[in-house]
Amino acid sequence: MTLLAEHTAPRSRFARVGLLAVVFVCAACGLVYELALVSLGSYLIGNTATQASIVLAVMVFAMGIGSLAAKPLQRHAVTAFAAIELALALLGGLSVLALYAAFAYLSLYTQALVVVAFVLGLLIGAEIPLLMVLLQRIRKQEAGSAVADLFAADYIGALIGGLCFPFVLLPVFGQLRGAIVVGLVNAIAGCFLVFVMFRKSLTRTGFAVLSAAAIAVIAVLVAALLYADRFEVTARQALYRDPIVAAERTQYQDIVITERRIGSGGRDTRLYLNGDLQFASSDEYRYHEALVHPAMADAVARSSDGGSTPASVLVLGGGDGLALREVLRYPGVRPTLVELDPAMIQLARTDPRLLGLNRNSMNDPRARVVTADAFTWLRQQHEQYDVIIVDMPDADESATAKLYSTEFYSLAKAHSAPGGRVVVQSGSPYFAPKSYWCIGSTLRSAGLAITPYHVDVPSFGDWGFFLADQGAPPELHLRAPGPMRFLSESELSAAAVFPLDRQPLDMPPSTLMDPRILRYAQGEWATY
16 A cells, blocks of 8 residues: 555646646636737727726626536536637637737627627636646545645736736737737647546547647647738738838837828828827828927027027927927927837838938937836926927827826926926817817916917818916917928917817816826717
8 A cells, every 4th residue: 555655646746736737827828818808909999997997807707607607517527628728729819810800800899809808708717617626636635725726826827927928928929929829828738738637537539529629729820820910911901091011019009101192103101009190291290380389489589599499399209200300490409309119219210201201300419319108207307498399199098198197297397497388289179179178277287377279280180289388378479490381470370269169168187096088088089
């Protein structure tokens, strides 16, 4: 009996460690599937908080149902676990690809997300009860001790999966291929447990069927991995009217440049971030002249060297270099540009289309370009600027809402020199009036006096700005460094007039803790 115990105990310990290792891997894969769905939704739809709530709520609910549904499967735990794991690997691995296809071709993203999250949760929830049965088959131990071992491996696996997703999978593989790679890992872990550790529990027929299923699942995932890049290019193009000439998905956003021929030899180049249009080359000068030159006028007038140039200008956002192009028209100016995404900076410095539009402004030796989050960067700086230009994407995502808050504008005010100007791109007072006037009230709540104005940018429609000062509401006028293509004194005077159907609204300010601007922007733009 003693010899028998000595020979069986090591095998039992090996099997127990092997099973807990599989639990570890499966937990890591399950959490990655959740994070992949949240991340994809934040890229495609925006509003990370809503996407996370939908995914987590649906998956956790489905996990509970899956746990209950696994009860009758415990008699055939090995076969059931193998089938569930292969289904989970297939669906989880292809989930991002399937949802991207639903978004690009069917416009059914949210409905598809709920279905995919529910089925994934159902399968993940069925894992633990079956693994518990298999663990107790390997080594008889009290239920409390078995649960502790199982959940310890599960939680540690979730930790590793959660860390691997942003730091390894996304940078190395990207979203599409990253999910497929995790599906392959998931399938291999399940096959190891069933075909290596519990081979004797399977009948010959069961072994053959599961082997064929495993080979089929792995073959599909490998084929998807090989086809993923081509699929992404095709699906992405379906989202845009014009041919895509450059595209890059970074850790911050999806950058796309399209181009089409117009007229006799002309070209319309467009930049999109996360699917939102940032500019069209045919009329971007209207937007950027209106954004930059009213703010620069008073800075030029009061500069210490007789009115020729302001001492310093801060551009927050504007990584395409187009606002910086207008700033650099003023001789002797010393601009600093702060952009979050290094890929956007690199594109603006190297892409021939952007270089032609921004006139190589991002490589100009007079300009200091900083890669940083504008909010964090402002908190760490002490320098003051004569002009601060806030050229941020619209506040229709959680990540950008903080850049339209009382706290952010208070930081901008603190970095504005005495008599300095702050100008903020503020969306459309026609299409999104609540959002527009909310920005105005938020600037006032930060202690800034405001002057609203708006111009027509055909690609955007009626587009608005706020010029702000620490004292009285600033006047709108020009001291242009040269000929303008669009803006004039008479155009600027007209820009301060709002029609009767778009009069100012008394909106509450937006703050970090209550980002009203996000709710307004998402609600108003949803109808267009």
